[in-house]
Amino acid sequence: xxxxxxxxxxxxxxxxxxxxxxxxxxxxxxxxxxxxxxxxxxxxxxxxxxxxxxxxxxxxxxxxxxxxxxxxxxxxxxxxxxxxxxxxxxxxxxxxxxxxxxxxxxxxxxxxxxxxxxxxxxxxxxxxxxxxxxxxxxxxxxxxxxxxxxxxxxxxxxxxxxxxxxxxxxxxxxxxxxxxxxxxxxxxxxxxxxxxxxxxxxxxxxxxxxxxxxxxxxxxxxxxxxxxxxxxxxxxxxxxxxxxxxxxxxxxxxxxxxxxxxxxxxxxxxxxxxxxxxxxxxxxxxxxxxxxxxxxxxxxxxxxxxxxxxxxxxxxxxxxxxxxxxxxxxxxxxxxxxxxxxxxxxxxxxxxxxxxxxxxxxxxxxxxxxxxxxxxxxxxxxxxxxxxxxxxxxxxxx
Amino acid sequence: xxxxxxxxxxxxxxxxxxxxxxxxxxxxxxxxxxxxxxxxxxxxxxxxxxxxxxxxxxxxxxxxxxxxxxxxxxxxxxxxxxxxxxxxxxxxxxxxxxxxxxxxxxxxxxxxxxxxxxxxxxxxxxxxxxxxxxxxxxxxxxxxxxxxxxxxxxxxxxxxxxxxxxxxxxxxxxxxxxxxxxxxxxxxxxxxxxxxxxxxxxxxxxxxxxxxxxxxxxxxxxxxxxxxxxxxxxxxxxxxxxxxxxxxxxxxxxxxxxxxxxxxxxxxxxxxxxxxxxxxxxxxxxxxxxxxxxxxxxxxxxxxxxxxxxxxxxxxxxxxxxxxxxxx
Numbered sequence: 001x002x003x004x005x006x007x008x009x010x011x012x013x014x015x016x017x018x019x020x021x022x023x024x025x026x027x028x029x030x031x032x033x034x035x036x037x038x039x040x041x042x043x044x045x046x047x048x049x050x051x052x053x054x055x056x057x058x059x060x061x062x063x064x065x066x067x068x069x070x071x072x073x074x075x076x077x078x079x080x081x082x083x084x085x086x087x088x089x090x091x092x093x094x095x096x097x098x099x100x101x102x103x104x105x106x107x108x109x110x111x112x113x114x115x116x117x118x119x120x121x122x123x124x125x126x127x128x129x130x131x132x133x134x135x136x137x138x139x140x141x142x143x144x145x146x147x148x149x150x151x152x153x154x155x156x157x158x159x160x161x162x163x164x165x166x167x168x169x170x171x172x173x174x175x176x177x178x179x180x181x182x183x184x185x186x187x188x189x190x191x192x193x194x195x196x197x198x199x200x201x202x203x204x205x206x207x208x209x210x211x212x213x214x215x216x217x218x219x220x221x222x223x224x225x226x227x228x229x230x231x232x233x234x235x236x237x238x239x240x241x242x243x244x245x246x247x248x249x250x251x252x253x254x255x256x257x258x259x260x261x262x263x264x265x266x267x268x269x270x271x272x273x274x275x276x277x278x279x280x281x282x283x284x285x286x287x288x289x290x291x292x293x294x295x296x297x298x299x300x301x302x303x304x305x306x307x308x309x310x311x312x313x314x315x316x317x318x319x320x321x322x323x324x325x326x327x328x329x330x331x332x333x334x335x336x337x338x339x340x341x342x343x344x345x346x347x348x349x350x351x352x353x354x355x356x357x358x359x360x361x362x363x364x365x366x367x368x369x370x371x372x373x374x375x376x377x378x379x380x381x382x383x384x385x386x387x388x389x390x391x392x393x394x395x396x397x398x
Numbered sequence: 399x400x401x402x403x404x405x406x407x408x409x410x411x412x413x414x415x416x417x418x419x420x421x422x423x424x425x426x427x428x429x430x431x432x433x434x435x436x437x438x439x440x441x442x443x444x445x446x447x448x449x450x451x452x453x454x455x456x457x458x459x460x461x462x463x464x465x466x467x468x469x470x471x472x473x474x475x476x477x478x479x480x481x482x483x484x485x486x487x488x489x490x491x492x493x494x495x496x497x498x499x500x501x502x503x504x505x506x507x508x509x510x511x512x513x514x515x516x517x518x519x520x521x522x523x524x525x526x527x528x529x530x531x532x533x534x535x536x537x538x539x540x541x542x543x544x545x546x547x548x549x550x551x552x553x554x555x556x557x558x559x560x561x562x563x564x565x566x567x568x569x570x571x572x573x574x575x576x577x578x579x580x581x582x583x584x585x586x587x588x589x590x591x592x593x594x595x596x597x598x599x600x601x602x603x604x605x606x607x608x609x610x611x612x613x614x615x616x617x618x619x620x621x622x623x624x625x626x627x628x629x630x631x632x633x634x635x636x637x638x639x640x641x642x643x644x645x646x647x648x649x650x651x652x653x654x655x656x657x658x659x660x661x662x663x664x665x666x667x668x669x670x671x672x673x674x675x676x677x678x679x680x681x682x683x684x685x686x687x688x689x690x691x692x693x694x695x696x697x698x699x700x701x702x703x704x705x706x707x708x709x710x711x712x713x714x715x716x717x718x719x720x721x722x723x724x725x726x
Contacts, residue, residue, distance in 0.1 A: 244424065376543075
């Protein structure tokens with residue numbers, strides 16, 4: 001895929017072999033060749049990464065998602081568990097910025113339109129329509145449902161909300177209990193994104209340790225670990241996840257279930273990482289600096305963790321980034337099927353549980369659209385970011 | 399070649415044992431065992447069982463044996479007698495329940511694999527030959543999206559779209575009037591009308607991955623000197639591309655069976671649950687939730703074995719296609 005990425009501008013030699021110029025390429029003006037020649041590995045990696053605009057943009061998106069998860073209480077317009085029995089399956093409201101007064105003049109007043117409810121006399125089902133006459137003014141930094149930010153600071157300021165907290169504002173609609181989907185989505189971001197992060201850390205520990213042992217020692221250790229990896233990657237993942245997740249006792253607390261699900265998701269994800277690490281170890285094992293370290297009297301652990309591993313950090317980072325979306329999707333799938341996280345915990349998968357049958361989706365398509373949109377966007381962003389990191393991981397390769 | 403086949407099959411055995419151990423562990427994971435579940439369900443229905451009877455049954459089922467012995471009983475029953483244990487939820491031997499379902503899982507997976515091949519081959523070749531054209535960019539975009547959208551979300555979306563815009567009932571493999579009917583052209587047509595959604599849903603991510611791989615491989619091949627030579631000798635552009643580079647770049651198509659098949663089987667599981675298809679997926683989920691562990695374990699075991707066989711087939715085909723592989 002090297003052809004899809006722009007050639008980094010700092011490269012002095014032609015890299016693609018198509019160019020048949022002079023043996024020593026003319027240097028591009030405005031660049032100090034010495035600065036590149038003497039810059040360290042990480043400087044080169046950074047330069048190459050930042051020259052890939054798509055990856056940088058994807059990185060910003062990923063950071064934004066984490067920021068949303070971090071400040072969920074403040075960003076959510078209301079509490080994610082607050083049920084509004086009168087507004088079940090209420091459709092999304094649009095934000096308008098101007099109000100047209102009775103005399104026909106338009107003036108600045110951000111608002112959403114309220115609902116007009118009609119009850120079907122036969123089925124007694126409520127349906128909502130946007131009522132243009134009912135203006136609900138909204139604003140930034142409004143006071144609303146009180147919360148404790150990170151369980152520490154008592155606050156009641158929300159980034160965006162109706163000026164009158166008793167009025168409904170559901171920018172993405174509501175679910176079967178009349179809970180605000182936007183708030184739930186924002187809180188779901190916290191759980192879903194953190195599962196990816198925690199899961200990847202645990203699979204990183206397993207993967208790097210086993211991969212390093214396998215690649216460094218070789219022989220029987222290698223064979224045993226490789227067999228194990230082969231067995232695990234031969235299992236179709238979803239049935240195996242299902243099997244493990246179904247064994248989580250029902251009586252466990254949401255927090256325990258959360259960690260168990262994370263662990264299950266990461267149990268199967270470490271194999272790719274272990275393979276990558278092993279391959280690099282095999283390549284690096286015979287390098288001079290390793291021999292030098294051994295001759296210096298370093299112990300095996302020191303050689304592995306102090307000398308070899310640091311030189312693969314960039315590769316590991318790339319693989320890890322590409323592993324996170326798999327975990328997020330895994331958690332979403334498990335929760336969607338009802339054997340992962342469960343209510344009252346809110347994750348994207350739990351939200352999608354509400355969109356399980358075609359009846360509900362037909363009544364309230366937003367319950368499917370927004371949570372799946374969040375999942376797809378996150379996965380895309382992580383994939384682009386990871387691709388960019390992988391390309392930048394080895395700055396000496398051409 | 400025969401030696402290679404033999405060696406490859408021999409290598410499969412430890413992996414197979416590993417898979418059976420994992421399946422067995424999953425059977426054993428939930429607290430309690432088969433008998434406690436049975437007793438609980440008997441107590442629910444008002445039956446009482448005295449202690450000696452329980453002890454006799456425990457001995458009978460070997461529930462107090464060490465794990466290794468239990469494992470051996472379970473696996474030898476499967477290998478020697480085709481006995482997969484007993485499903486207490488259905489009150490029938492597991493072997494009566496699974497084969498139809500596994501057959502359906504396999505058929506849909508194979509259908510999806512054919513779809514993956516049929517779609518990714520032309521698009522992959524086009525993308526590599528017309529690099530950086532609009533069509534290529536569209537294919538790349540589709541590829542990224544295909545990889546990013548989880549199966550079940552795609553299934554739900556297609557369900558919604560086909561419900562809303564085509565007014566077609568989705569889910570299941572047949573319309574109600576054809577369920578259990580004799581085979582006829584009408585039934586085949588009906589099956590095809592229902593099959594396209596699961597096949598597209600399951601095949602999309604594999605297609606996307608394969609397009610990327612084919613494009614990268616073919617791009618490498620196309621810049622090699624022999625292609626230039628062929629072109630210089632006046633071969634038509636079609637011949638130049640199809641004769642050699644495509645043939646070489648096709649290797650990943652065959653090896654894809656090895657890694658696409660697990661994905662497909664995995665995909666069928668969850669897609670089938672969403673679309674309510676009569677494959678292993680929904681039954682597996684139900685068995686897991688009700689802790690009908692012998693049934694669940696058998697499904698997991700068989701799916702693993704199916705994957706392994708797929709990998710074996712792909713390796714053998716690859717060796718057949720590319721003699722270099724046999725000797726490494």
